[in-house]
Amino acid sequence: xxxxxWALEKKLKDSDLLFKKALKTPLQEALLLKLADxxxxxxxxxxxxLVTLELMTDLILMGLDEVLFENSASFDLWKAxxxxxxxxxxxxxxxxxxxxxxxxxxxxxxxxxxxxxxDRAGVELKLFVSSATDLTKILASLERVQEEIGK
Amino acid sequence: MTLPxxxxxxxxxxxxxxxxxxxxxxxxPPEIIFSMDESDPSLNKKGMMTADEFNQSKKxxxxxxxxxxxxxxxxxxxxxxxxxxxxxxxxxxxxxxxMNCSYCYLQSYLNSRTTKIFTNIDQALxxxxxxxxxxxxxxxxxxxxxxxxxxxxxxxxxxxRKLIEFINQYPKWTLxxxxxxxxxxxxxxxxxxxxxxxxxxxxxxYIINSEEHGTARFNERIExxxxxxxxxxxVAFHIDPMIWHPEWQQNYSFLAEELNREFKPSDVHIISLxxxxxxxxxRHMMRERFGMDSLVTRAEMFASEGNKLRYDATIRxxxxxxxxxxxxxxxxxxxxxxxxxxxxxxIQAFDKVPMQVPELRSLFKPxxxxxxxxxxx
Numbered sequence: 182x183x184x185x186x187w188a189l190e191k192k193l194k195d196s197d198l199l200f201k202k203a204l205k206t207p208l209q210e211a212l213l214l215k216l217a218d219x220x221x222x223x224x225x226x227x228x229x230x231l232v233t234l235e236l237m238t239d240l241i242l243m244g245l246d247e248v249l250f251e252n253s254a255s256f257d258l259w260k261a262x263x264x265x266x267x268x269x270x271x272x273x274x275x276x277x278x279x280x281x282x283x284x285x286x287x288x289x290x291x292x293x294x295x296x297x298x299x300d301r302a303g304v305e306l307k308l309f310v311s312s313a314t315d316l317t318k319i320l321a322s323l324e325r326v327q328e329e330i331g332k
Numbered sequence: 333m334t335l336p337x338x339x340x341x342x343x344x345x346x347x348x349x350x351x352x353x354x355x356x357x358x359x360x361p362p363e364i365i366f367s368m369d370e371s372d373p374s375l376n377k378k379g380m381m382t383a384d385e386f387n388q389s390k391k392x393x394x395x396x397x398x399x400x401x402x403x404x405x406x407x408x409x410x411x412x413x414x415x416x417x418x419x420x421x422x423x424x425x426x427x428x429x430x431m432n433c434s435y436c437y438l439q440s441y442l443n444s445r446t447t448k449i450f451t452n453i454d455q456a457l458x459x460x461x462x463x464x465x466x467x468x469x470x471x472x473x474x475x476x477x478x479x480x481x482x483x484x485x486x487x488x489x490x491x492x493r494k495l496i497e498f499i500n501q502y503p504k505w506t507l508x509x510x511x512x513x514x515x516x517x518x519x520x521x522x523x524x525x526x527x528x529x530x531x532x533x534x535x536x537x538y539i540i541n542s543e544e545h546g547t548a549r550f551n552e553r554i555e556x557x558x559x560x561x562x563x564x565x566x567v568a569f570h571i572d573p574m575i576w577h578p579e580w581q582q583n584y585s586f587l588a589e590e591l592n593r594e595f596k597p598s599d600v601h602i603i604s605l606x607x608x609x610x611x612x613x614x615r616h617m618m619r620e621r622f623g624m625d626s627l628v629t630r631a632e633m634f635a636s637e638g639n640k641l642r643y644d645a646t647i648r649x650x651x652x653x654x655x656x657x658x659x660x661x662x663x664x665x666x667x668x669x670x671x672x673x674x675x676x677x678x679i680q681a682f683d684k685v686p687m688q689v690p691e692l693r694s695l696f697k698p699x700x701x702x703x704x705x706x707x708x709x
Contacts, residue, residue, distance in 0.1 A: 202383070203619040242624035268632045271644055299635040300645045 184214065187221035191230065200235045209241050216241075216249060223256040236263045275302050285329050288322035333487055335359055336430045339391040342446065344370045347395040350451035352489050356395060359488065370396070378443045383620040385445055389428055394446035398424075402456035403463060403474070420473055423460065425450050425491055426480040431512055432545040434628040435573055438479065439621070440614035447480075453491055457498055464502045474499075477510030483530075484513040492519040500525040506601075510570065514548040514556035520563045529601045530560040531568035534591075536583035539575050543628055554594055561599050572606030574651050576643055577627050581654060588658040597665035605655055605670050607648045608633070609640045 182190075204210050216237045220230060240249055245266060252258040265272045279295040282304050287293050292307040310316050341364055343353050348367060357365060368375055375394065402423050428447035429438060450456070460474065476482040476495065486492045492509060496519055499507040508529045516530060535543075537550040548556065557567045569591060574584065591603070608631055610618070618629050633641035642648060652670060659666040 199616045200619060202616070203623070205623075239619070239624060239629075242619065243630065271632045271634075274644070274646070297634075299637075300642050300648075302644065302646070 182221050182224060184217035184221040187224065187230065191227040193227070193231075197231055198234070200238045203238060203242060212241055212246060212249075213237060219250065219253050220256075220259075223253075223259070225256055229256075229260070233260055233263065236260075236267050240266055271297075278302055285326045286322060287326060288319040291319075336393075336485055336488065337391075338393045338430075338447075339364065341365045341393045342368045342375065342395070344368050344372075344375065344394065344396045346370050346397040347451040350395065352449060352451045353395050355490070356393075356488055368394075375446070377445055381443060381445065381617075383617055386439060386442075386617060387621070389442070389445045390430055390432065390447060392446045394444075394448050395451050396448055397452040398450035398455075401459065402450075403459040420475060422478040423456055423474050423476050424479050425453060425456060425476055425489070426485065428479075429481050430484055431481060431547045433512070433547065434543045434545070434618060434622045434626045435575075435608055435610060437610055437614065439617040440611040441479065447485075449485060449489055453489075453494060457494065460498065464505055468502055469504050471504055471506065473506045473508060475508040475510055477508070477531075481511050481513060482509035483511040483515045487515050487518055490518055493522060496522050496524060496528050499527055503527055508568070512544060512547040512553070514552040516556045516560055520559060520565075524564050526564065526566065529566040529568050530557070531570060531601070532557055533570045533572060534587065535571065535573075535575065536587045538577075538579070538583050539627070543575065543626060550590075554590065558594065561595070566601040567595070567599060568601040568603070570604045570606070571655065572604060573608040574605060574655070575608050575627050576631065576647060576651065580651070584651075584655055585658055588655065588662060592659070592662040592666075597663055597667065600667070603659065603666060603668045605652055605668060607643055607651055609636075609642045612639065612641055615641070 187193075201210075201213065204213060213234070217234060220233055220237075225233060237249060240263065248266065249263065252262040275295075275297060282295060283293060287306065288308060290309065294305045294307075296303065296305050308319055310319065338360070341356060341360055343356070343365065345367070347353050375396075381389065402425070404422055404424075405420070426447070426449040427438075427444060428442055429436065430447060463472070476491075483492065486509075495507055495509075499505055500523070503525050504527075506527050506529060508531055510531045510533060512533050532553045534540075534550070534553055540547065540550050557569075560567050571584075571587065574580070577583070591600075608628060610633075612635070615629070615633075618626070622629050624630050632643065634644060636642040636645070643651075656668055659668055
């Protein structure tokens, strides 16, 4: 599927593509169209497609070109790679924080997933509790985590 | 006196005989001044502006009367659930700005195609008087720099003079002129009751030079502040928005050291800190107007509570902590607070919310609510 077909299918309006107005040269517009065609071939959702197109526009205006096609065979990998280009400092900080947080002595059996939610990064913690004893152990573990974080 | 540059000046019929219109006619060439009917459709076009229309709105001045309520609470106070805001009130005597900062929030706020000066200042003063007469002993703080720079067009209006004379009668009230200009000479001959604060939004020279186009340069702002201090006016500085860049620590250190070298804490009413923030919809206009070479458009911004885009919360806390520590290390007496920030960030920066900081408590103490002046008009 090319971008034109994807745009029709998703009922895209001109006002959804306001960010495109910042492109100043035919070369920049042609590059975005080429990227948009590749993106459409991966059939993202309406909102994921728009967010990615805007990210691409920013990166084109920042002077990037061929590197923008790296990892473009998979939508998730491509999106991650574009985000790293657009948010380089935050990406490095998030990587460091992820390692630091995942090393903490979380309660046995819990599931820890690093996430960025808007302007905050942290972990989502999933716990299973079946008795008061479980809860006591979990709270003791979490106290150790708190101590580690406070160091 | 260097006049602000406008390509066209429009005077609507309601303002034709105003003091400001007479003054503007005496200062600008007649070929750029046009009388307009208040109902002229070209004056009333509304809706989202394109980047070109926004640029043009800075070059067209409209003298008109304001039909709404001049005196209001600061918009930050309406987001009490998300933000910790001080009791600031605003008096809007115009809208748009003749300077051009890349991060300016007016880019997502205004929908009028002109720079407006409201000529009915007497009505604004009447609103202020009614409130001030009811609550003369409450510490109201009133600023005129919300949707227009307080002083950059003051050489045309001379409103500062009327406002200073007014506020002198209410010593418990504070008037704040907030500016990025150095236009202060027009009121320095007036006496002050010590309750007029002239404040500068300030950044390190590197940021001023790259992001604050058409504003007074760093040294010009410092010199203007020194002139005000010499005449007995209180001064204040808003280090806002702090803009992250690789050398931010060294540049903001320089700013702190300069402020500390030129002023004593007792000269300076307050120093407020804020980091870059803007409404998400503003990014399109900024990208179109400034490209991606600006530190603002290139910034790594994320959705935050209250929906604005901000730096990562940890970076904000680092920037605040750095600046507070730096200022306090130069002199512990510096009085610093955060503008439009969340309670979490306050706690990270100060270990406290403002009501727990003795020197800030009075700023954040609830005040009587401003009544709706329009409802009785």
